[in-house]
Amino acid sequence: MSDWQQICRVDDLERERGVTALVHGQAVAIFRTHDDQVYALGNYDPFAHASVLARGIIGTRGDVPFVASPMHKQAFDLRTGVCLDDDSVSVPAYDVKVVDGTILVGPRKASTLA
Amino acid sequence: MIHVRKTLVVAGHGMVGHRFVLAAIERGLTETYDIVVVGEEARPAYDRVALTSFFEVGAEALSYLPDGSYEDPRVRLLTGTQVTGIDRDARQVTLDNGDVQAYDALVLATGAAPFVPPVPGHDLDNVFVYRTIEDLEAIREASKSAKAGAVIGGGLLGLEAANALHQLGVQTHVVELAPRLMAVQIDDAGGRTLTRHVEQLGLTVHCGVMTELIDAGADGKVDSLKFKDRDEPLDVDMVVFSAGIRPRDALARDCGLAVAERGGILVDEQMRTSDDRIYAIGECAAPGGQMYGLVAPGYSMAEVAVDALLGGPGTFTGADMSTKLKLLGVDVASFGDAFAGTEGALELVFADAVAGVYKKLVVSNDGKRLLGGILVGDASAYGVLRPMVASGMELPENPEELILPASTGSGAGVTLPDEAQICSCNDVTKGEIVAVVADGQADDVAGVKACTNAGTTCGSCVPVVKRLIEDHFASIGREIDRTICEHFPLSRQELFDVVAVHGYRSFDQIIEAHGSGRGCDICKPAVASILASQFNEHVLGRNTAALQDTNDAYLANLQKNGSYSVVPRIPGGEITPEKLIVIGEVARDFGLYTKITGGQRIDLFGARMEQLPAIWQRLVAAGFESGHAYGKSLRTVKSCVGSTWCRFGVQDSVGMAIELELRYRGLRSPHKLKGGVSGCARECAEARGKDFGVIATEKGWNLYVCGNGGMVPAHAQLLAGDVDSETLIRYLDRFLMYYIRTADRLQRTSTWLDSIDGGLDRVREIVVDDALGLGAELEAEMARHVGSYVDEWRATIEDPEKLARFVSFVNAPDVPDANISFEVERDQIKPQLSSEPVTLGSHIPVGAPTA
Ligand code: SRM
Ligand SMILES: Cc1cc2nc3c(=O)[nH]c(=O)nc-3n(C[C@H](O)[C@H](O)[C@H](O)COP(=O)(O)OP(=O)(O)OC[C@H]3O[C@@H](n4cnc5c(N)ncnc54)[C@H](O)[C@@H]3O)c2cc1C
Ligand code: SF4
Ligand code: FES
Numbered sequence: 001m002s003d004w005q006q007i008c009r010v011d012d013l014e015r016e017r018g019v020t021a022l023v024h025g026q027a028v029a030i031f032r033t034h035d036d037q038v039y040a041l042g043n044y045d046p047f048a049h050a051s052v053l054a055r056g057i058i059g060t061r062g063d064v065p066f067v068a069s070p071m072h073k074q075a076f077d078l079r080t081g082v083c084l085d086d087d088s089v090s091v092p093a094y095d096v097k098v099v100d101g102t103i104l105v106g107p108r109k110a111s112t113l114a
Numbered sequence: 115m116i117h118v119r120k121t122l123v124v125a126g127h128g129m130v131g132h133r134f135v136l137a138a139i140e141r142g143l144t145e146t147y148d149i150v151v152v153g154e155e156a157r158p159a160y161d162r163v164a165l166t167s168f169f170e171v172g173a174e175a176l177s178y179l180p181d182g183s184y185e186d187p188r189v190r191l192l193t194g195t196q197v198t199g200i201d202r203d204a205r206q207v208t209l210d211n212g213d214v215q216a217y218d219a220l221v222l223a224t225g226a227a228p229f230v231p232p233v234p235g236h237d238l239d240n241v242f243v244y245r246t247i248e249d250l251e252a253i254r255e256a257s258k259s260a261k262a263g264a265v266i267g268g269g270l271l272g273l274e275a276a277n278a279l280h281q282l283g284v285q286t287h288v289v290e291l292a293p294r295l296m297a298v299q300i301d302d303a304g305g306r307t308l309t310r311h312v313e314q315l316g317l318t319v320h321c322g323v324m325t326e327l328i329d330a331g332a333d334g335k336v337d338s339l340k341f342k343d344r345d346e347p348l349d350v351d352m353v354v355f356s357a358g359i360r361p362r363d364a365l366a367r368d369c370g371l372a373v374a375e376r377g378g379i380l381v382d383e384q385m386r387t388s389d390d391r392i393y394a395i396g397e398c399a400a401p402g403g404q405m406y407g408l409v410a411p412g413y414s415m416a417e418v419a420v421d422a423l424l425g426g427p428g429t430f431t432g433a434d435m436s437t438k439l440k441l442l443g444v445d446v447a448s449f450g451d452a453f454a455g456t457e458g459a460l461e462l463v464f465a466d467a468v469a470g471v472y473k474k475l476v477v478s479n480d481g482k483r484l485l486g487g488i489l490v491g492d493a494s495a496y497g498v499l500r501p502m503v504a505s506g507m508e509l510p511e512n513p514e515e516l517i518l519p520a521s522t523g524s525g526a527g528v529t530l531p532d533e534a535q536i537c538s539c540n541d542v543t544k545g546e547i548v549a550v551v552a553d554g555q556a557d558d559v560a561g562v563k564a565c566t567n568a569g570t571t572c573g574s575c576v577p578v579v580k581r582l583i584e585d586h587f588a589s590i591g592r593e594i595d596r597t598i599c600e601h602f603p604l605s606r607q608e609l610f611d612v613v614a615v616h617g618y619r620s621f622d623q624i625i626e627a628h629g630s631g632r633g634c635d636i637c638k639p640a641v642a643s644i645l646a647s648q649f650n651e652h653v654l655g656r657n658t659a660a661l662q663d664t665n666d667a668y669l670a671n672l673q674k675n676g677s678y679s680v681v682p683r684i685p686g687g688e689i690t691p692e693k694l695i696v697i698g699e700v701a702r703d704f705g706l707y708t709k710i711t712g713g714q715r716i717d718l719f720g721a722r723m724e725q726l727p728a729i730w731q732r733l734v735a736a737g738f739e740s741g742h743a744y745g746k747s748l749r750t751v752k753s754c755v756g757s758t759w760c761r762f763g764v765q766d767s768v769g770m771a772i773e774l775e776l777r778y779r780g781l782r783s784p785h786k787l788k789g790g791v792s793g794c795a796r797e798c799a800e801a802r803g804k805d806f807g808v809i810a811t812e813k814g815w816n817l818y819v820c821g822n823g824g825m826v827p828a829h830a831q832l833l834a835g836d837v838d839s840e841t842l843i844r845y846l847d848r849f850l851m852y853y854i855r856t857a858d859r860l861q862r863t864s865t866w867l868d869s870i871d872g873g874l875d876r877v878r879e880i881v882v883d884d885a886l887g888l889g890a891e892l893e894a895e896m897a898r899h900v901g902s903y904v905d906e907w908r909a910t911i912e913d914p915e916k917l918a919r920f921v922s923f924v925n926a927p928d929v930p931d932a933n934i935s936f937e938v939e940r941d942q943i944k945p946q947l948s949s950e951p952v953t954l955g956s957h958i959p960v961g962a963p964t965a
Contacts, residue, residue, distance in 0.1 A: 008924045016632070017660040020931070022923040025954035027931055030924070034622075034632055044933065044951035050676040051933035051951065055667060055723075057660075059634035061600070068635035070664035070672055075635075 004097070004104040010038065011101065018054035018067065023105050028094060029054035030103065031078055033065055039078040040094035040105045045069045053091065080109070120147050120218035122423070123207055125197040125365065127153025129162055130396030130412035131223035132178050135189055137420040144188040147423075150215055151189065152207070154196040155246060158182055163409055163572060166278050168250050170832045176247070197224075200369040202389055219391050221419060222366060222379060226359040226397035226407065231266075235328025240336040240352045244275040245359075256352045257282035263352040264288075264339055266325055268295040270437055272356035276317055279354065286317045287348060289339065293322045299437055299448035300488045303465060307472040307490045311444040314470075320348075328353055361398045361405050374400035383429035384422040385415050393419045401430050408435065409571065410539045436500050436538060438493060438574045445493035447574075450486025450503035451476050459485055462514050466491075475499070475513060482508050484516075497578035501534035501544070536578050539571030547579060551586050558583065560868050577871065598859060599636040602629045606784065606859045609637075610644050619649065620657040639663040640859045643746055646782035647854050648895075650902040652909050653745075653782075654916045665744030668920070669906055670726055673719060675945035676934050678726060680706070680718040681743035682733050683779060686753040686771035686791075687714030696736040704729055707942045713750040713788070715741060720943050722930055724922045730907045739905035742780060746860075748787045751775035752800065756793030756810070763793030765810030770839065771799070774808070777843070778850065780903050784857040784866075787850070788822070802830045805863040806846060814838045817845055819877070820863040828864035831874050834882050847896035848881045848889055855892075929954070 007021045013032040020043050021028050027043035031054070043051045048071035056067040058078070066075040066084055075084040081093035095106035122143070124131050135151060138144060153159070158179035167176070174180055183191055196210040206216045228243035230236050240260070242253050257263070257279065265276040268290030280286040288295070294305025295312065309319050324342040331337035338347040361378040372380040372388040378400025385393045385401070396412035397405060406412065411433035421428035436449030454461050458479030465472045471491035477484055484502045489495060495516055502509070507530065510516070530536075532545030550556045550565040559580050563569050569576045597603050602625075604612065609624075618624045621641050625633055633641075642661035646653060653659070653666050665671050670678035682697065697716050701708045704725055706718040721729055742748060751774045754760070756767030771791040781787065790801030791808040801807030807818040813836040821830025834845055857866040870876050879885040910916045921927040932952045936943040 006925075012924065014660060019924040020922065022926040022929060022954070026951060027923070027933060042951060048674065049947045049949060050674060051931050052672070052676045055664060055672070057635040057638050057663070058632075059601070059638065060631040061634065062631075065632070066634075070667075071674075073635055 004106045007103045007105055009101050010036070010098055010103055013038075013103075016058050018056065018058065020051075020054040021105065023094070027051045028105060029067070030096075030105070031058055031067060033058065033078070037065070038096045038098060038103055039065070040096045041067070041076060041078065041081050042092040042094075044091065045071055045074075046089055046091060047072055047074050121216060122147040122149045122219045122221065123197075123215055123217040124149060124151040124221045124223055125207065126223035126225055126362075126396070126398070127151050127155070127159045127191065127193065128223060128225045128396065129159060129178075129409050130225070130416050131221075132159035133413050134221060134223060134395060134416040134419060135184060137417050138423075139184065139186045139189065141420055141424060143420055143423055144186050147188075147219070149189045150217075151191045152195050152197050152209060152215070153191065153193050155248075156194045157247070158191060158193055160247065161571075162245075165244075165247070165250065166274055168247055169254065169278060169281070170835070172832075173247050175829070175831075197365060200365055200392075202369050202392070205391065217391075219393070219423060222387070222392065222394040222398055223396045223416075224362040224365065224398040226361050226405070228355060229358040229360045230355045231325075231357055233325050233328055235330060235336070236355070238328060238330050238336050239334060241328060242352065242354045244271060244278075244354055244356050250278075253279070253352075253354065254282060257284050260284050260351045262287070262350045263354065264348060264350045265354045265356055267356035267358065268292070268319065268321065269298060269356065269358070270296060273312065275354050275356050276312075277315065279352075280315065280317055284352070287350065288312065288317055288319045289323060289325060289341075289348075290319070290321045291324055295319065295321065296446065296448070299452060300446065300490065301453065301474070303463070304446075304472045304474065304488045304490045307465070307470055308444065308446055311470055311491060315444070359397065359407055361400065363398055366392075366394065366398075374403040374405070376400075376403075376405075378403075378405035383418075383431060385419040385430065386422065393422070395419050402432070404432075406433055406435070408433070408437070410541070411435075413539070414541060436496075436503075438496055438572070445489065445491060447489040447493040447496040447500075448487075449496065449500045450484070452486045452488050454485070456485050464514070475516065477509065477513055481513070484509055484513065494577070497536075497575055498530070500538065501530055501536055501578075504538075505531050505534035507531050507534065536582070537566075537568035537571075537575040539575075540567040542566045542568035544582060547582050548586050551583050552590075556583075557587075558869075560865075573873075580871075598640055599634055601625060601631045601633050601637050604628065606640055606644075607856050609640065610647075610855055613641075613644050614648060619645065621661055633661075635663070636859070639666070639746075642666070643782045643784065643859075646747075647899075650780070650782075650899055652904070652916075653906060654910060654919070659916075659919075663746075668723055668726060669740060669744060669910060670721065670723075671744045673945060675936075675947055676723075676931065677719070677945065678721045678723060679743070680721055680726070680729055680733075681711070681715060681741035682738035683741035683775070684715040684750075685775040685779075686751060686768050688753070688768055688772060693736060693738070696733070696738070700729060700732050703732075705943060707944065711743075713743075714752050715750060717743070720936060720945070722922065722934060724920055724927070724930070727911050727917055727920050731911050734905070734908050734911060740780075740907040742906075745780075745782065746784065746786050747780060747782045748775070748778040748789070751778075751789035751791060752804070753790070754792045754796075754798035756791075760793055762796060763810065764812055765793055765815065767791040767793035767799065767808075767810055770808060770810075770815070774806075774843075774846070777900055778846075780906070781850065781854075781899055783850070783854050785860050785862045787863075803827065804830060806830070806849065808842065811836050815842045817842055819849055820867040820874070822862050822864050824862075826864075831867075833874070833878055844889075844893060845881055848884075848892040849877070851892040851895050852877070852880060852888070 018029050018031045029041045029043040031039045043053050055070045058067050065078040068075050081091040083089040093109045097104050160176040197207050198210050199208040206214050228245050262285040263279050264287040265272050266289045268288045276286050276288045295308050326342045327340040329338045338349045340347050363373050363379045366379040374380050379394035381394050381399050381401050395415035418428045418430045438447040454476045459476050462475040474488045476486040530544050534544045556562045556565050638661040642658050701718050707720050709717050711717045751771040753768045753771030757763030788804045789806045790799040790804040792799040792801045793810050803821050803823045807830045809816045817834045818830035819833045922931050935946045937946045
């Protein structure tokens, strides 16, 4: 199904580090966490107005996995794209699945639409 | 109504005169008065209490008014000018430059002069007193050719002068008429303990002897001292008198003002003399007939005088004469009724001759109140005991615990009342300190100092200030949270130690054993920095790559539009024309914006992440290496041109800067580190604005530490003077490693220094005197760093695994990110930002709402 775009092999990703992928012409940040979950968020940091989120540090706040923008350190929930420091701001989050070791990025998660 | 401005003259610009002017400005006295301050010394007021540190820090650091004038234009300061007479009828003073100055009000703040007993020979060359910067300059000069010297007077000041003389390399004798040292403040037993300490420092003490004659040699200079009832003369070639002080009340006497029987200008409780237009404050004044030879009472008098001039009700009714000796290595304190003069007073004594400790508490006869005490050898309890006396609070059940070594010795667990005066120098109470902490104005010692002045004069109250802050936080349940973040219940220092002790090499090991969760943007870079300081592995190694902060992760500095800047190292700022050309060519070929930085090197901006390897390939081939502009690590060691070219230079500052920059390059630290080396005291490299600054001297180098520019500028302070190059590097190795081990995350050296108990002196003990015996270990750690250094960029371009990370898109490595774009300004590029993500294609569909 064409809504799902093939990106790369899970093994190509380092744990707890992001990469940027080009998905339907847009910059999308893909993250693999320590427990091998894969998440995808829009790469554009709405605070800094720059395409950088994939280059942030990942970690946890309580149980929430997040990425901290490398620009000014705002944290975004990897699952929903909601900013943990200001919940009125969010970045798009995308569905992700792993098929036979290959990462596929799908549609934008509806729950993240304002 | 016509408002005519009045004139107030202040005679004397010493500590108290200066405090008077500050209070006058602050409280608005300058709204009605023009103030003319006439000071006899060549320079504006300075910190006389810290006079001895002149030998280390120089005159400027002691100055209260380095610019030479007050910000308030209604205050005029004449230095190097003496008031020679007062004409009370004409209401004017005459000056030694022949001028006459009229006054509506006159404040005498002429201080005191050292008392020199009329011993024959007291006017010989090489006989000194210890009161002004000029005195110390002369003593230093004389010490250069002197082998042995005597300080006459074994009181507080005499001991300080003796220690200074000793540190100048003169074999020093202390000659005291009384049967013990510090006879005014401490008793016989305390005096004996003190004598042992002083002798251990290498000084010789002669008590109970009277100097009869200072004898001169053939050259007319001091040659020996002769004592009464002693045949043996004492061979010395210089003498310093410290036999007490006398109020400078001559001006007042000459114009007929009342003076006290034992000297000092008589004043009432509002500091008015017998002429109600004339006030006297500080050491020249004698309120109620008594003069006070300490600065704190003088400050109170200054405040009271300002208040009186404003028509206020303030009065001065006596002062606390507690003292604590600042002699390096010997703690002595005396406070309150130290001699148990109060009717029925009881004494509690603890003495340990082996440890050299003598402590005495004087308590009221019902045992309920502390009246005073003496502490020799260990005065850590002073900070708590002195306010207990002043506040008259009730003693705890077992008062002896306050001085027994088994207790913490600092009176932990004793709760002082709010009125207890904590800082006697600046009259700040516990209540005032707690208040600024409670309402959030301050949350550390530095903050309390800024808000209240507590701790800014002699510093002896700082430990108590610190405890009050911690107690307050504990009382409101706010942990004094030094833990680094939610993932580790440890401070950076503890984390550092844990890593060192267990030899952990990865974040996973550390968080499994000591933390929880998966870390965050705070603890991960901190762990990366600690691992780098200890093992110096490549920052993009398997274990550490994912921990690095933004800039370290790509070995370049992230710019606002997501592009990067590139800074090659240019050690000491020295660069060949060939290398300059290479930088120019690289910048031109990659279309980069080029700028000279404030750190004597060149920054190339606007590189896309995927271009970084190719740029560095070119730079590395030309012999450049990473400048670590991105790291919390050594940045630059700035240099001036130095003796090679400069006609003033006394050492090769460029050579030294290069050596230091190459030695410490790549050293990961809690915050960035900067250095500077100047070729002479003109200081063109601004070395004292750096974490470590080196300034050439005729004999070698002066090493300054803990300075910075930035948000809160701080001048670096002298750690060691006139050292040779080898010693300089040894001290620097130790200093830097000690900082790296013990500082908090993102704590620069100056704030780290503020947080250390004992401050610079403590750091000097550890680095220079090697008091903890850590020296060899710290040097070995640095040697390991130096030996294992590799250029991060060279290692990166040689390693395919590391290079693989430098792509724009994993699935389209050749497509540049369209979000990064530039426009042109002054012939170079500049970032262009867009308020929306830029897309190259269609829109990504939105999925069905999730249930
Ligand atoms: C490039 C440069 C400005 C310039 O065009 O001249 C610069 C640029 C930055 N400085 Fe600086 N500083 C530069 C010299 C200085 C200096 C002057 C000096 O080094 O002699 C100072 C004052 C001296 C000092 O540090 O004590 C200086 C004080 C700061 C501070 C304040 C530090 C402080 O303790 O208050 C920061 C903020 C920080 O580090 O937390 C800072 C931070 C920065 C950052 C890293 C801000 C950031 O996070 O993006 C800038 C990154 C530049 C980049 O992306 O390449 N920069 N910065 C200079 C690079 C010098 C070099 O060759 O390495
Ligand atoms: C080495 C040393 C260590 C000390 N340590 C301590 C300590 O630890 N704790 C403590 O509390 N105190 C200490 N003191 C004492 C403290 O320095 C004095 O109490 C304080 O300086 C008094 O201030 P003042 O303004 O009254 O006098 P000063 O600071 O002496 O100022 C008086 C000024 O008036 C000038 N002057 C005098 N006559 C004239 C005139 N006719 N015309 C113009 N100007 C004139 C003098 O030159 C001088 O500059 C120490 C003193 C010394 C020397
Ligand atoms: S600091 Fe001294 S040696 Fe260096 S350039 Fe300036 S004047 Fe010359
Ligand atoms: S008691 Fe001297 S500074 Fe506070």
